[in-house]
Amino acid sequence: LGLAWGFYLVLSRFGISEFDPYVFIGLRLTIAVAIFAGIYAVSPQRRWSRNPKLWRDATIVGIFGTALPFAGFVGALQFQSAGLTALLVTTGPVILVTVSHFLLEEARLTRPTVIGVLTALSGAVLMIALGESGLPNVSQANPIGYAMVFTALLSDALVAVYIRKNMQGTDAFDVTSIRLLVAALVTAPVAVWLHPPQLAQITLKGWGSLLFTATVSTVVAQLLAFYITRTYGTTTIAMVSYVVPLVAILFGVLLLGEILTVAMGVGMVLIVAGVLIVNRRR
Numbered sequence: 001l002g003l004a005w006g007f008y009l010v011l012s013r014f015g016i017s018e019f020d021p022y023v024f025i026g027l028r029l030t031i032a033v034a035i036f037a038g039i040y041a042v043s044p045q046r047r048w049s050r051n052p053k054l055w056r057d058a059t060i061v062g063i064f065g066t067a068l069p070f071a072g073f074v075g076a077l078q079f080q081s082a083g084l085t086a087l088l089v090t091t092g093p094v095i096l097v098t099v100s101h102f103l104l105e106e107a108r109l110t111r112p113t114v115i116g117v118l119t120a121l122s123g124a125v126l127m128i129a130l131g132e133s134g135l136p137n138v139s140q141a142n143p144i145g146y147a148m149v150f151t152a153l154l155s156d157a158l159v160a161v162y163i164r165k166n167m168q169g170t171d172a173f174d175v176t177s178i179r180l181l182v183a184a185l186v187t188a189p190v191a192v193w194l195h196p197p198q199l200a201q202i203t204l205k206g207w208g209s210l211l212f213t214a215t216v217s218t219v220v221a222q223l224l225a226f227y228i229t230r231t232y233g234t235t236t237i238a239m240v241s242y243v244v245p246l247v248a249i250l251f252g253v254l255l256l257g258e259i260l261t262v263a264m265g266v267g268m269v270l271i272v273a274g275v276l277i278v279n280r281r282r
Contacts, residue, residue: 001224002240006247008217009082009089011209012074013256018206020195021078025070026188027197031214032222033184036177049174057167058175062182065159066222071187072152079145081134081258086248087127087268088149092156093275094120099157104164113278120274123267130263134252163229172227180222242272 015024040046049055076085094117100107109117133141167175228240245268252258 001221001228002243003247004217004221004224005089005240006086006244007251008213008221009073009077009086009244009248010251010255011213011217013077013082013252015206015209015213016074016077018202019197019210020191021074022071022187022191023195023197024210025067025074026184026191027210028214028218029066029070029180029184030188031211032180032218033177035215035219036173036180040177046173049171049178054170054174055178057162057170058178059182061159061163061167061175062179063186064155065163066179066183067186068155069152070183072148072155076145076148076152079133079142079148080138081252082256083245083249083252083258083260084127084132084134084141084264085145085149086245086252087264087271088124088146089153090242090245090268090271090275091120091124091150092153094278095150095153096157096160097278099154100161103158103161116274116277116280118274119277120271123270123274126270127263127267132261132263132267134258134260134264136257136259160229163226164233167230170230172223172230176219176222176226180218242275 012024019027040048073085073089097107097109097113098117101109128143128146131140133139133145135141225240249258249260249268253260
């Protein structure tokens with residue numbers, strides 16, 4: 001799951017060099033939904049759910065746990081590197097445990113956990129205060145990118161808690177198919193209307209990045225993420241964030257010419273240390 005999400009950020013940054021960011025998201029979701037629809041069409045064991053509660057819950061998850069985070073993470077890549085975005089995404093666990101403290105009785109913060117939260121957030125604050133972008137030709141990042149990432153993380157955390165509280169025992173495949181359908185219906189028409197894509201100008205590499213993010217980083221990753229959250233809880237899914245920045249930074253540097261500054265390195269150490277403290281104490 002960490003590998004899928006790490007490559008997703010790198011390939012998305014490449015993809016939005018050829019696609020409009022939100023057209024990229026809309027097409028990605030549409031392809032993912034088509035895959036699920038094909039499985040429903042050929043599998044006698046699978047039918048679209050008719051459970052109204054499942055549709056209601058999956059719609060909420062689709063809007064706030066898929067469409068909004070996708071828009072935030074991919075949109076932020078217009079302003080900063082995949083590596084920096086991944087580092088900020090790594091603070092997801094501390095945001096999640098903080099939100100869970102207020103909304104889940106079994107997820108109360110302890111003093112060591114608070115220390116971990118503050119340590120991780122200090123790493124993010126350091127990079128933001130110094131205006132790090134992770135891009136070689138940008139000296140000062142646009143704060144819109146930071147805001148988009150943290151809005152997406154907060155929405156993701158709230159959805160993880162919602163799944164834990166309201167969707168125990170639901171079928172991961174059905175939930176994922178509906179949430180992606182809802183997200184595609186929300187994003188694709190608006191994106192194509194506002195930014196009509198020039199598909200003839202897209203290269204094979206552009207289409208490849210779109211197909212990879214639609215299949216591995218969307219269909220497979222969404223199924224895994226929902227299953228892990230439902231089965232093992234919010235803390236376990238949060239641990240995936242350890243792998244994401246390593247993958248994104250490494251391949252961002254190798255494939256996209258991104259940079260890793262000293263401040264980003266220090267920020268990464270603080271964030272990872274904080275997340276380790278949080279997960280160790282829970």
